[in-house]
Amino acid sequence: MRLQIDERRCKGCNLCTLVCPYRIFKPGKRANLRGVIVPELDRPERCANCRLRDLYGRTLCGMCQMICPDQAISWVKEEEHVPKKVAIEY
Amino acid sequence: MSEEEWLRQDRLPHIFCAGCGNGTVINCTLSAVEQIGWKKQDTIFVSGIGCSSRAPGYISTDSLHTTHGRALAFATGIKLANPGLNVVVFTGDGDLAAIGGNHFIHACRRNIDITVVCMNNMIYGMTGGQGSPTTPLGGLSTTTPYGSKEPAFDLCGLASAAGANYVARWTSYHVRELTRSILTGLETPGFSFIESLVQCPTNYGRRNRFKQVTDQIEYFRSHTILVEKAVRMKEKGEEVPADMILSGEFVRRNRPALGVRP
Ligand code: SF4
């Protein structure tokens, strides 16, 4: 699972930076195209939910998602890495 | 199904200001509705007028956006016409306590089987920040520029006295507890009233020394006290500080309810 912030929904309130026990969210520095300063993710792979959600089959922790007033935080399935053969033509 | 499926994706992002706590309360309510396993076609969200009352517009079930203060009257009508429906009312402090005050006490008295989630932002947010009945003593607003001189309305005390079956209060910081309380409210037959204090960064926070959204959430975190703890402190003869927000479950009882599914 990969943690992501939907930049089209986030309004930059920084509430998520308060609640994460791992302090994954850091107040952002640069405004995006909509003029919103979206928080930055600091090593999101530490999130309990990313690591253990599939194992337990339910949402763990999830505090950031619950407190986010703009429903911007979600987890997406990571696609498995498939090695590709590249044919090189000379 | 997940909470995301209860939202109307095409309507998001919603119009609430950055950091407005109403969005958090929507998350908690949808999570509770999801946990109790209600179906979309038997669930209906009702609201009056105000910032909080825009919430049902973002939820993909049937909803009623009614006139100011009359959400409870419409909800009573729905429940009596078809007791098979699950009715949840979103309302704000002005909508519920000021304009709809009479509907509120009589809905409690009738103990009609609906769940009311009150997002109390302590101000009239949508109309530009006038003082509401729940503006705390000393709170600044456009109509109380020198600080409110009136004591605030204790909505939970009112609901308990008027006869609601379940009464609880939390803040938008206490997402877990709020979700649990809403779930209990949904399960309880009879009138359930859950008040959630929410931050209003644009109109309340800005005027009351909360520069950032996070400041008001920090305030909620540090200034809430559980009812049980307050009772214990009183028994020991200690003084509960006046600015503390009492939170927790106030009432859980089993008065005969109206409109319960036969
Ligand atoms: S809580 Fe949500 S809206 Fe606020 S900054 Fe974090 S992701 Fe953005």
Ligand code: SF4
């Ligand atoms: S689910 Fe919990 S641990 Fe993971 S990012 Fe959110 S708050 Fe942090």
